[in-house]
Amino acid sequence: MILLNVLLVLAVASVAVLIMIASQDLEVQRSTRLRDAAQANAYARAGELSAITVLRRDGLTAAATDNLSEPWAQLGQQAVAIPGGRFSLAIEDEQARFNLNAMQSGDPGPIDLFQRIGEALDIDPATLIRIATVVRVAGPLTDDSLIVAAGVTRAELDRLAPYVTILPGTTAVNLNTVGLPLMTLLTRDAEVAGKLIEARDRKGYLTPADLAAEGAPTLAGTGFTSDHYRVVTTVTVGDVTQALDSRIARIRGVGTVDVVVTDRRRTAG
Numbered sequence: 100m101i102l103l104n105v106l107l108v109l110a111v112a113s114v115a116v117l118i119m120i121a122s123q124d125l126e127v128q129r130s131t132r133l134r135d136a137a138q139a140n141a142y143a144r145a146g147e148l149s150a151i152t153v154l155r156r157d158g159l160t161a162a163a164t165d166n167l168s169e170p171w172a173q174l175g176q177q178a179v180a181i182p183g184g185r186f187s188l189a190i191e192d193e194q195a196r197f198n199l200n201a202m203q204s205g206d207p208g209p210i211d212l213f214q215r216i217g218e219a220l221d222i223d224p225a226t227l228i229r230i231a232t233v234v235r236v237a238g239p240l241t242d243d244s245l246i247v248a249a250g251v252t253r254a255e256l257d258r259l260a261p262y263v264t265i266l267p268g269t270t271a272v273n274l275n276t277v278g279l280p281l282m283t284l285l286t287r288d289a290e291v292a293g294k295l296i297e298a299r300d301r302k303g304y305l306t307p308a309d310l311a312a313e314g315a316p317t318l319a320g321t322g323f324t325s326d327h328y329r330v331v332t333t334v335t336v337g338d339v340t341q342a343l344d345s346r347i348a349r350i351r352g353v354g355t356v357d358v359v360v361t362d363r364r365r366t367a368g
Contacts, residue, residue: 135183135337136367142181143343143365146188146332150174150347151358154328158349158356165192165325166275168303184336193346194325195276196264201320202231203238204269208319215284216262226255240265267348267361271322275304286315326351340368 153171161169171190178187197216201209210231217227233249234240242265243256262281272285274295283292294313299305305323310316326349333342346362 132337132339135339136341138183139334139336139339139341140343140365142186142334142336143332143341146176146186146334147330147343147345147347147360147363150188150190150328150330150345151360154347154349155356155358158351158358162324162351162356164275164304164323165273166299166304166323171328172276178333181334181336184334186335187333189331191329191331192273192276192325193264193266193327193329194270194273194322195278195281196262197272197281197320198266198268198270199230199234199263200239200265200267201269202234205235209269212284212320213263216259216281219280219284220258220262222255222258226251239267241267266327270325270327271320273323273325274310274318274321275299275323276325277321285318285321288315291315325349342366342368 150171153174157165157169157171166172172192174188174190176186176188178185180186197209197212199213202213213231214227216222217224229249229251230246233246237245240246243251246256247253261278262284272281274282274285277285279292279296282296283289286292286295291313295305295309295315298309298313302309307316307323310318328347328349330345330347331342332345333340335341342365344364344366345360348359348361350357350359
């Protein structure tokens with residue numbers, strides 16, 4: 100009986116020790132995860148800050164053009180090793196796409212372009228009318244929630260996404276960053292669009308003279324600069340992965356340039 104009691108005491112003591120060790124391990128894991136999360140967040144914010152810095156500098160030193168040969172476009176970083184993990188950064192010119200809010204004014208040019216985009220993607224005309232109506236009635240939009248509420252499906256919006264965006268005001272499509280499919284719709288001529296892209300690839304940028312040389316001297320709703328960008332920084336430290344999705348706007352003044360984050364969304368894994 101005495102031996103049984105001793106064994107019982109030893110068993111209870113062993114369990115208590117195991118519980119203490121497990122608790123300590125859990126606390127260590129929690130502390131490690133919190134440390135890794137803080138470090139990942141710091142790297143992500145540093146990526147965002149680097150984009151803000153380079154866009155401000157670009158706005159001051161090269162105000163006449165925003166093109167894919169400039170430092171801001173070279174900021175993108177494939178996944179590279181950092182202490183304890185990986186870091187990557189992607190930067191996108193949001194004015195490389197058609198701004199749905201351009202239709203709010205009711206001008207026929209933007210509405211016609213949107214209709215041609217929809218036709219090229221084989222989107223139901225009723226869906227295009229529904230989107231244009233929401234913009235006209237409730238715009239300027241800040242996101243697509245009202246469009247979805249009006250009955251447009253996510254699948255339809257996903258098909259439109261490579262061509263359209265939602266930005267403040269009536270921003271122009273940047274001919275220095277737009278892709279060939281949308282350039283073709285803008286020019287209404289695949290051959291002219293191809294020649295413009297070739298000239299841009301060769302020189303690094305386009306000018307009004309390039310458009311005139313290819314027989315497209317005026318393309319309504321277009322320009323050669325951008326002030327809206329999206330930056331996605333993805334960081335993994337230890338077992339923690341964080342993605343910081345930032346929308347950045349550049350505000351130009353007389354001799355001044357301010358760059359602000361208009362939206363910031365973080366996802367963690």
